[in-house]
Amino acid sequence: MEFSVYKDALLRKRGEILATGGGIKPLQTSMDNNSRQGDLADQASGNNEVHIQLKLKQTDAKILQAIEEALWRMEQGTYGVCRDCGEEIAAARLNAIPWTRVCITCKEKQSA
Numbered sequence: 001m002e003f004s005v006y007k008d009a010l011l012r013k014r015g016e017i018l019a020t021g022g023g024i025k026p027l028q029t030s031m032d033n034n035s036r037q038g039d040l041a042d043q044a045s046g047n048n049e050v051h052i053q054l055k056l057k058q059t060d061a062k063i064l065q066a067i068e069e070a071l072w073r074m075e076q077g078t079y080g081v082c083r084d085c086g087e088e089i090a091a092a093r094l095n096a097i098p099w100t101r102v103c104i105t106c107k108e109k110q111s112a
Contacts, residue, residue, distance in 0.1 A: 005095075006074075006079070006080075006094055006095075006098040007071070007074060009095075010070055010098050013063070013099075014067045014068075017063060017064050021060070063099065069099070070099040070100075070101075080094060083101040083102055084102050085102075085103060085105070085106055087103055089102070089104075090103065090104065
């Protein structure tokens with residue numbers, strides 16, 4: 001199985017995440033903006049914005065880790081094999097989520 005298309009997609013996504021802070025960029029500017037005086041609605045909105053940014057950065061960090069693991073699996077020769085059942089992951093799933101570790105059947109079992 002040729003993985004160059006998936007590797008390119010993984011490297012491109014990794015580059016995008018790193019360009020936007022890689023999930024580890026500090027939230028200090030948002031925190032500073034939130035500490036200024038304002039009514040309760042402004043403060044609540046600011047708190048919500050910080051929370052959303054934090055969640056996005058955590059998600060980016062998780063994706064970044066999954067990308068690194070996928071690149072490592074390519075080197076090991078185990079990329080494209082489901083971690084849970086050992087079956088090959090469908091190309092359509094790898095195209096959609098190239099850092100996935102499980103086939104769609106196992107993912108659906110996890111979600112159920």
